[in-house]
Each structure stands twice: as structure tokens, then as C-alpha cells.
Amino acid sequence: MLTSVPPETRETSAPAAFLNAKAAWRWPEYLFWLSAFALILLLPNRHLLMNEIAILGLFALSLDLILGYAGIVSLGHAAFFGVGAYAAGLLTKYGVTEPVTGLLISGALAGAAGFLASFMILRGTDLTRLMVTLGVALIFHEIANRLDWITGGTDGLLGVAPSAILGRFEFDFTGRTAYVYSLSVTFLLFLAARRIVNSPFGLSLKALKDNRLRAATIGIAPNRRLIAIYTLAAVYAGMAGALLTQTTQFVSLEVLDFSRSADALLVLVIGGSGYLYGGLIGAIAFKLMKDTLSAMTPAYWIFWMGFILVILVLIGRDRLVAGIARPFAPLLRLIGGRRP
């Protein structure tokens, strides 16, 4: 019944206006996605790396959904990434070669795994949860290792050959199709996530994160919401895993590795959590650092990676970024941005 409300009344509803303003699209967001898609044409020879960035970005975004919005610290998010990756691999191998179908089914399967696992994270505080998520990931890793007649065990799953996307776009050798595919999926899932976190459901999650007891007293049921967001994050992680399988045409136990969960957390440390772009920006910074450093010193790049991370944490991300952005402040003002 929106039509019956006079315009003035709507404008004077301050909380709604505040929330709407917060949810509105801003120019840097347009710029971000435009550049991401422009890179399809601008950087034809780095599509493979950008494909990896898009997938890691989506994976970190899924972790951000539970970490940044629901306050669940997870060290085992790779469990769902792995379920999606293996599901996509096995589906492709045994008949469902169309990638989009495979992606949706893999996401659903990972979601089912996330739904079951979510009951374990309802209890306990941060540290207990951390251990539970870690344990779940270890269990999945071991299951995949033991079931080597299905998964190929440590040697990996061979013979994953997806057909053309929607029957039209073949995966090509330069990785262009792969990047366009991964970026489009990431973008669509990002749009959905953005809608969700700005919805009343998303706001109630934030309330839960800030103070669970107080949120419960104003009538927000914590458990149902945590289960829902955890399941959703698992779907996202599973789809990221499926993208990796389909674009690399190979799955191995590394998709379930602890270091994959840890990487996602690192990405959020770099990019910041709780505003959705943290995972994406963090993934860009993380992969570029890794790629540049390992090209310079193949044997010692991990040292420099660690060094940069320590600096980042010691100085603080925001101060560092403000320092970098300061010389560009007049320019940013000119094109309508606020003072950094």
C-alpha cells in the first residue's frame, strides 16, 4: 500500500531513509564492477590469474557473510568449498557436463552440508566455534582422502571435462571464458548478497553479532538466523569450489586444505570484513602480492608475504590506506568522493 502514503511522510521516516541511504549504490561500486568487466578486454593475457582472483573473492565473500555479518569466526570454511569442488568434479565426470547446471547442484549440495554443520556452531562461544569449524573441515578432508575410489584420494580426480557453458561458450585456452564465467557468477552472487545483507534479515544478523542477548530480547530468534546465514555462506563457498573445478578441470585434496580456509581469513584481514567488498578487494591484493612476489623470488616469497601482512596488521589497514589515498584527495573530491 505504498501509494496511500503521502511522499512527505515517507521522507520524514528517518530510520528508513537512513537505511535506504546506506543501501544505495555509490560511484566507487559502479567503478569497481565496470573495471572488473572491462578487464576482460583490457588484460587478455592475465585472464587465468583474474579467474583465480574472482573465485577467491567469491570464497572470501562467503566467509564475510558469516564473519562480518554474523560474527562466526571459521577456520574450516574450505569444507564447503571442497564439497562444491568435488560435487562439480564428480557431476562433470559422470554425466552432468553443463557447467551452470553443475554449479547450481554443487551449490545446493554444499548448502546441505552447511545446513547440517550449522547446528554445531549454534552452541558455544568464539573459540569453541573455531575448533568446531576446524574439526568439520578436517573430517571432510579425511573423508575425501579415504574415499579414493570416488575422489581419487591424494592423486586427485582425473577426467573432469566440462562442456560448453549453456551449450554455447566453450572453455578456451587463454582462460577468457573461464574469467567471464567466474566473474559473472561472482557478480550475480554479490548482488544477491548485497540485497540480503541490507534486508531486515541482514540487519537482524548484525544486531545478533553486536549483542546476542539483547537481540533475543527484542524478538530476534538467533538460532534460525544463524542456521540460515551459515547455510547461505556454504552455498556460496560451494559455488566458488565448483567454479574452481570447472575452470581448472581438476580436483584434488588441496581444495579442502586448512591453508585454503586460512587464506580466506587472511584475505578478509587484508580487505576488511563486514562490507562485502572486503573479500573481493582482499582477494585482488592477496593474489597480486602472491603472484608478483613469487615471480620475483620463487623460493622466498612466503617471507615477504608474511612481512607485508605483519606490517599491515601493525600499522593498521585503515591508516595505511588513508596514507596511500591522501595525495589523491583533491582528485577524489573533484569526481565527487568524500575526503578519505
Added chain:
Amino acid sequence: MTSRFAFSRRAAIALGGALVLAGSPALAQETVKIGLILPMTGPSASTGRQVEAAAKLYIAEKGATVAGKKIELIVKDDTGTPDVTRRIAQELLVNDKVSVLAGFGLTPLAFAAAPLATQSKTPMVVMAAATSSITEQSPYIVRTSFTLPQVTIGIADWASKNGVKKAMSLVTDYGPGIDAEKTFKERLTAAGGEVIGEVRVPLRNPDFAPFLQRVSDAKPDALFVFVPSGFGSQFMKQFVERGLDKSGVRLIATGDVTDDDQVDSMGDVALGTVTSHHYSANHNSPENKAFVAAFTKAANMRPNFMAMGGWDGMNLIYEALKKTNGSTDGTALLEAMKGMSWTSPRGPISIDPKTRDIVQNVYVRKVERVDGQLYNVEFSTFEAVADPVKAAK
């Protein structure tokens, strides 16, 4: 802090990052590029170090020009993760236009890159990974390392001739380990022996203690062991800690356990261990003496069988280029590689034209002290052994 301000700042870094991406390399004309993909970090880093050192030494010794073309080696770290191996291989092919892919430290890493070799018709020289089935994954794969069944034959035959009736096997649970376990059982059973227990240890974070307890309880005549390169000393330490060295269980293994890289630091416990393998730094030939001296000087470590795979892999690429007169056509290079034979520091070797796998001598060796250092001293030779799994097909 509102998310709005934070976002513009972060967008600035992201854009900066995109600019870094834009600086991509151009390609040169009269250069032959070799993409060497190795695990330089992570648990298999020792493999990467050895192969890289050997490949660089080869270029330093033989010169960087062959058949009028300049050789450029591009070394990349894949951290031992298959999806990274694949991405790097693909980038090397697309961006750097490499003529040959080489390296591949572990079986899954070689598996992940194999389809690319087929699609791009680029020879892929496997210098390390040792599962028998790798060469079957692409008609463009050529191997200069070894296969586990190939080297296991030596120790299995030696064991059955030296009074081992009841044996147990302990292998790492992945492709090459399972290959070794199967071959050992087949050969020993065929010679009238018996394998009374088979134990598999996970590849990641191996803790041998609980498995060794089972061995100690079963009291076999001998324990046959395979572990990947780099895990030998860890195994040896736990073998001694469990008191198995004094229990009368004889330790026999493939050469990975008494890896040249580590055997000297294992100490006296390693003395007398009988293993079979295709290379020992102690191998007595003028080629090997020169190789070991040069390698030790250049890399400040003892070369092991991984270094040998790298050295021969480079030799294979050089010789193939000479044969094609510098043509880098993938199929021509591959044809040139098939059937090639030469005397390597490890002994006479050749590439089987049918399977594209290496045919080489397998030596039975015993750990002894030579000039104050521990070495695997060869005492018996099986000549020109081909991979038995593929030979049986």
C-alpha cells in the same frame, strides 16, 4: 567509520592493483623458453631446490645457446598445489609462449597439467613425479625421473634372495606409494615370500609412530618402506625412537628413504640399510664424479635423485633441440625425444619410444661410511629396467 568512506579508499588500492597487472611481458623471437614449474615452498620444497639447481647448473655448464637459439629458463613456484600448477602452466603457454614445460614435483601436479600438454601440443618433461600412470595422461609427456615399480623391483628381488620370507610394507598413501606397495607384493609373492601386512601413511603431516607400532607387534623379517623425497629422515628418526632398529626387523626401502640430501644427517642408524634406486651420488663413473663436484660447488648441497631428474631433463631438451635444428614445434621436439639414449651421471639411460618413459639401470645399495660421510654404496645392478607396469600391458 562508515562503509562509504572505507569503500572509496579500498577501491583506490584495487585500481592500483589493476594497473600493476597491466605491465605484462612481451615476447622475444630467437629465444627458446622452458617453463620449469616446481614446488619451491611447502613440504616438497627440497624437490624444487634440487631440480632447479640442477637445471641451472646444466645451462651454466653447457652454455645458454643451443642450435642457434638462446635458452631461457623460467622458474615458477606452484607451492605443491595442483590448481596453481595448472594455472601457471597455462600462463606459461599463453603469455610466455614456452616451448617446453618441465618440472612437476608430485604426481597430482603432473596430472593437473597433463591435459594442457595435449591441447597445446607442447612436450612436458616430468623431472620428478614417479607414479607409473603419469605418462599415460598425455601423449606429450616424457619422463626423466623414474617410476616406483621400476625401482621397487630391485629391492623386492634382493629381499627374496636374502632370506626375507615374511615382510610388511609401509608406504605413503598416494599414487607412487600404492605403486610401490603393489610391485613389492607381486615380486615377493612370486618368489615364494609373503607380505603379512600393508600399512599406508597419509601424505600430509605424516606421523609414523602408530604405524611402526603395528610393525613392531607383527615382527616381520623385513619392513619395506617408501616415503616421498624429503620425508626420509623423519621416518628414520621415528624408526629408531620405536626401537625397531634393535628388534631384528630388517629395514629395506626404495632410495627415497635414504635420500642423498638427508642420509648423511641421519647418523649411524642409517648404516646398513639396503635400498634400491636409480641414482646415488656415490655412483662410480667419471660423469657422475664431475657432476657431483660441480653440483656441490654451485648449490652447496649434495645432489640427490631429484637433481638427477632435472639434469637429464635439461639434457633431453637440449639434445632434442639439436636434433630439430632449433625448431620448437612441439610434435617435432617430442619425436626427437622418443628413443633418445645417452650416458647420464646415473648410468646409461634411454627414453622408451613407445611409453615415453625412462629406461635405466636400477642399483641395489647399502648405506656405508665413505670418507667420513654416509653414502648409498651400490653393490648390485639390474640393467636397463623399463617400467614393469607399462611393460606388462
